[in-house]
Amino acid sequence: MAIPPPERADVAVPPPEGADIDVPPPEGxxxxxxxxxxxxxxxxxxxxxxxxxxxxxxxxxxxxELVSVMGASGSGKSTMMNILGCLxxxxxxxxxxxxxxxxxxxxxxLARVRNRKIGFVFQSFNLIPRxxxxxxxxxxxxxxxxxxxxxxxxxMAALEEVGLADRAHHLPNELSGGQQQxxxxxxxxxxxxxLILADEPTGNLDTRSTHEIMDIFARLNQDGRTVVLITxxxxxxxxxxxxxxxxxxxxxxxxxxxxxxxxxxxxxxx
Amino acid sequence: MxxxxxxxxxxxxxxxxxxxxxxxxLGILIGVGAVIILVAVGTGSSQAVQNRIKALGTNTIxxxxxxxxxRGPATTGTQTRAATLTAADVGLLQDRTQAPDILTVSPVxxxxxxxxxxxxxxxxxxxxxxxxxxxxxxxxxxxxxNLTSSDVTAHTRVAVVGxxxxxxxxxxxxxxxxxxxxxxxxxxxxxxxxxxxGSTGNNDPNAVAIIPYTTAxxxxxxxxxxxxxxxxxxxxxxxxxAAESEAASILAGANHTTVSALxxxxxxxGSLLSTSQSTNxxxxxxxxxxxxxxxxxxxxxxxxIMLVTVTERTREIGIRKAIGAPKSAILGQFLTExxxxxxxxxxxGVIIGVAGSHFRIVGVQPVLSWQSIVEAFxxxxxxxxxxxxxxxxxxASMRPIDALRYE
Ligand SMILES: Nc1ncnc2c1ncn2[C@@H]1O[C@H](COP(=O)(O)OP(=O)(O)OP(=O)(O)O)[C@@H](O)[C@H]1O
Ligand SMILES: [Mg+2]
Numbered sequence: 001m002a003i004p005p006p007e008r009a010d011v012a013v014p015p016p017e018g019a020d021i022d023v024p025p026p027e028g029x030x031x032x033x034x035x036x037x038x039x040x041x042x043x044x045x046x047x048x049x050x051x052x053x054x055x056x057x058x059x060x061x062x063x064x065e066l067v068s069v070m071g072a073s074g075s076g077k078s079t080m081m082n083i084l085g086c087l088x089x090x091x092x093x094x095x096x097x098x099x100x101x102x103x104x105x106x107x108x109x110l111a112r113v114r115n116r117k118i119g120f121v122f123q124s125f126n127l128i129p130r131x132x133x134x135x136x137x138x139x140x141x142x143x144x145x146x147x148x149x150x151x152x153x154x155x156m157a158a159l160e161e162v163g164l165a166d167r168a169h170h171l172p173n174e175l176s177g178g179q180q181q182x183x184x185x186x187x188x189x190x191x192x193x194x195l196i197l198a199d200e201p202t203g204n205l206d207t208r209s210t211h212e213i214m215d216i217f218a219r220l221n222q223d224g225r226t227v228v229l230i231t232x233x234x235x236x237x238x239x240x241x242x243x244x245x246x247x248x249x250x251x252x253x254x255x256x257x258x259x260x261x262x263x264x265x266x267x268x269x270x
Numbered sequence: 271m272x273x274x275x276x277x278x279x280x281x282x283x284x285x286x287x288x289x290x291x292x293x294x295x296l297g298i299l300i301g302v303g304a305v306i307i308l309v310a311v312g313t314g315s316s317q318a319v320q321n322r323i324k325a326l327g328t329n330t331i332x333x334x335x336x337x338x339x340x341r342g343p344a345t346t347g348t349q350t351r352a353a354t355l356t357a358a359d360v361g362l363l364q365d366r367t368q369a370p371d372i373l374t375v376s377p378v379x380x381x382x383x384x385x386x387x388x389x390x391x392x393x394x395x396x397x398x399x400x401x402x403x404x405x406x407x408x409x410x411x412x413x414x415x416n417l418t419s420s421d422v423t424a425h426t427r428v429a430v431v432g433x434x435x436x437x438x439x440x441x442x443x444x445x446x447x448x449x450x451x452x453x454x455x456x457x458x459x460x461x462x463x464x465x466x467x468g469s470t471g472n473n474d475p476n477a478v479a480i481i482p483y484t485t486a487x488x489x490x491x492x493x494x495x496x497x498x499x500x501x502x503x504x505x506x507x508x509x510x511x512a513a514e515s516e517a518a519s520i521l522a523g524a525n526h527t528t529v530s531a532l533x534x535x536x537x538x539x540g541s542l543l544s545t546s547q548s549t550n551x552x553x554x555x556x557x558x559x560x561x562x563x564x565x566x567x568x569x570x571x572x573x574x575i576m577l578v579t580v581t582e583r584t585r586e587i588g589i590r591k592a593i594g595a596p597k598s599a600i601l602g603q604f605l606t607e608x609x610x611x612x613x614x615x616x617x618x619g620v621i622i623g624v625a626g627s628h629f630r631i632v633g634v635q636p637v638l639s640w641q642s643i644v645e646a647f648x649x650x651x652x653x654x655x656x657x658x659x660x661x662x663x664x665x666a667s668m669r670p671i672d673a674l675r676y677e
Contacts, residue, residue, distance in 0.1 A: 087592055088671040108596055114670070115594020126589045126674070130286050140593040142275055187593065 032099055034195055034226045035061040035084060040093035041249075042079050053079040054090070055249035061228060063194070066221040068237040069230045071246035077230045080246070081199045084228065085120045086110050115143050119188030121229075123200035125180040127172040133183040134159060134168040140191045158186040162216050178209025185216055189225075196220055198229040202236055214239055273602075280606040283579070294575045295615040298650050301565030302619025303626060305646035308561045310627040310636030312554030317637055319550060322468060323543045329373075329507045330406050331514050332537040333500040333521070354496035355521075355534070360400075362520050363502060369516040371509040374402035377497040379483050381490050383454035385435060392438035395478050396453050398486025399501075404430065404464070406503040409480075414447045414462030422482040429453070430462035432476035453479055456489040510540040558642070565646065568615065569653030576608050576661035587665050588673030601666035608658020609651065616650035 042054040053076045061067055071077050082088040083095060086102055095102050097113065105113065114120070127136045137155040146154065159165045162182040172180055181201060188196060198217070202210040214236060221227045229240070237243050238257070245252040284291045335355040355377065362368065363375040379398040384391055397403065401417045404410075414430070421428055431446065440446050446460045458481055467475045483497070504513035514536055518529045525532065580587070587600055620643055627636040 082671050085592070087674065088669070108598075111591070111594050111596040113594075114592060120592055122592075122674075126585075126592070128586050128589055131282070139590070143590075143594045143596065143599060191594070 031062050033060040034063050034098060036096040038094040040083060040090045040095060043091045052249055057251055061226060063226055064224055065226055065242060066240045067228045067242045067244060068240040069244045070237050075246040076249040077246055078199055081197055081230055085118055085197045086114050115140055116191050117193050117195055119193040119196045121184050121188045121198035121201045123203045125184045127180055127183055129172055132169050132171055136183060137187045137190050140187060144191050155190055158190045162186045178205050178212060181205060181213055194225055196225055196227045200230050276602045276606045279603050280610055283607055284610060290575060291611060294571050294611050297568035297571035298612050298615025299619040299622060301568035302616050302646045302650050303622035304564050305558060305561035306623025306642055307626045308557040309554060309642035310638050311631050311634050312557040313639050314637040315634040316550030316554060319546050320543060323546055329504045329510055330539050331502040333502060333517060334535040335496060335498055355500050356496055359521060359524055362524055363517055368520055371504050371513040371516055372502055373505045374406055374503040376400050376403035376406050376501040377483055378499045378501060379486050379491045379497050385439060385451055385453050387439035387451040390439045394435055396486060396490055397478060397480050398483035398491060399480060403501060406501045409467060410465040412463045412465040416462055417482055422484055425484040425488055426482060427458045427485055428461045429458040430464060430480045431460055432464045432478040433466045434474050434477040435479055436463055454490060507540060510538060514538050565649055569657045572608055572611055572654055573657035576604060576658050580661045580665040584673050584676035587668060588670050591670035591673060597666045601662050604662035604665050605658050608654045612650050612654025616647045620647055
């Protein structure tokens with residue numbers, strides 16, 4: 001069962017029908033970024049000490065992009081990702097999501113944004129314990145107000161998408177790490193969000209599971225979803241067409257590797 | 271998200287921690303059960319006391335003379351003669367125009383004697399009185415006849431006896447009517463047997479022989495022309511206070527004194543009843559309050575458990591918020607858990623309370639009160655909502671990132 005094309009915000013222009021994602025976007029009006037960070041800073045205050053995790057990050061991500069974020073440990077990748085996922089708020093700077101400043105959104109609307117527009121995948125899977133894979137995947141649909149019957153069907157479709165339909169009724173602790181992460185991805189895509197954010201989705205996985213997960217992300221991206229993922233592994237990063245590097249809370253480099261058509265299964269060959 | 275969804279999620283949460291959930295339920299159960307049972311015990315004992323007082327007859331006033339009770343002669347102003355209750359007083363009190371609310375007046379002259387029938391002996395109260403006494407004292411004839419006015423005028427040696435006397439002096443099954451027994455030095459023939467009457471205190475009301483007061487004065491109490499007490503019966507229980515004041519003013523007139531200076535004691539059964547009612551109500555309220563405290567403790571138990579649950583499931587809350595749970599859904603989930611706990615505890619408590627109220631407790635047959643059941647149950651649920659709200663709100667107000675980072 002195929003996942004229907006992602007919902008788009010009314011302001012975002014959908015990619016041209018049948019556009020080959022390998023070639024640069026055709027001429028025309030510039031597309032509005034899905035994500036637009038402007039001089040984002042984040043300062044953690046721990047008693048007397050202040051830690052500046054982000055010191056002015058500016059970044060645009062266009063619809064349909066597949067971006068990987070790299071950087072040394074402590075460079076602020078997770079901090080940025082949490083802000084992108086509306087899980088955390090910046091100390092200063094502006095974050096426009098689909099052109100809307102998230103600071104202007106109240107709790108209820110932010111919950112809806114997290115539910116419908118963003119699918120978040122955690123490094124540590126974060127499945128709810130003692131709750132079957134399919135029930136975990138159903139959860140965002142329940143919060144979206146989808147009825148029980150349709151919810152089950154869509155959850156099963158999402159599990160199918162990540163190749164986990166046969167493990168639908170297993171509890172998280174009955175699944176391997178790779179399977180848990182696939183269940184987490186299924187949960188992230190269940191409400192059909194246009195933006196997938198993943199914080200080291202393959203950090204805890206072996207090479208084979210990493211392949212499987214990256215295959216899924218590649219496929220989701222080919223379906224038109226915007227994907228931003230954090231990774232430590234250069235092999236994983238090279239599978240994406242754009243690599244953003246952070247260092248000490250600042251963007252160090254932002255390079256496009258456009259033109260290379262990459263597929264996760266190529267990874268082993270490199 | 272529908273409420274049914276909420277209930278399902280909450281049940282799953284509670285089910286994951288069965289022991290903890292059941293201990294919390296137990297706290298509420300004990301609270302609700304205790305309220306119901308203790309209030310029932312209070313109501314039951316209060317009703318028992320009232321029934322006993324009612325058994326005395328709520329329309330009688332006992333006028334106690336002082337002489338025989340060792341209070342000494344009353345000397346008031348010009349008058350030096352001891353005020354006593356006499357046969358003349360009985361006649362005055364029975365005057366329809368002077369005392370329209372008085373139905374009957376029965377003089378009482380009683381003493382304690384050893385009753386004998388052959389070899390069997392027993393200590394009895396002999397009450398010398400008139401035929402109206404039996405009705406005024408709420409006795410009922412079981413067999414034979416009552417005293418008659420001619421018995422009184424003729425000083426007949428007849429007696430109406432209580433069941434204790436019968437069982438003490440006669441073998442089981444024997445018909446005592448017509449037998450002659452001795453009450454001290456007085457030989458009387460039994461003409462009637464009273465039905466057994468409930469006890470109002472330590473005295474056995476059935477260890478009694480009722481004889482004409484004339485006969486009693488002849489042989490037992492000594493001729494004194496005065497009585498130890500008068501039993502005044504009003505026409506109805508609502509007239510009892512009017513009857514009392516009529517009796518008081520008539521007796522004051524007869525003794526040439528004022529009502530306040532009258533050396534007699536008036537025991538009004540009606541006021542006795544209302545006094546006992548109010549003390550029993552206090553007792554019931556006190557019992558209820560003790561039980562309510564245990565219900566409160568049960569509520570704090572819910573709050574404690576919910577706080578632990580919220581702390582323990584902070585990460586889960588973070589995950590739920592990260593995938594789009596609005597504040598209301600988290601609040602609803604934890605509040606529902608608290609309410610389910612208190613509902614189960616409340617229902618179980620009502621069942622235990624109702625069941626427990628069917629047994630005699632410390633000699634009291636509890637009387638269930640619907641009010642206490644409804645109130646205990648309502649308070650239990652309210653306690654759940656009240657004490658569940660704080661932890662639930664704390665969970666719902668967390669920022670997703672803080673909840674996710676929680677270790
Ligand atoms: N909750 C917090 N309180 C205080 N300091 C924090 C907090 N979270 C992150 N930091 C600090 O902010 C900086 C950036 O942290 P961040 O988690 O974004 O790094 P990262 O790039 O994701 O690292 P890694 O690759 O190890 O995951 C670090 O120096 C970290 O110590
Ligand atoms: Mg990180």
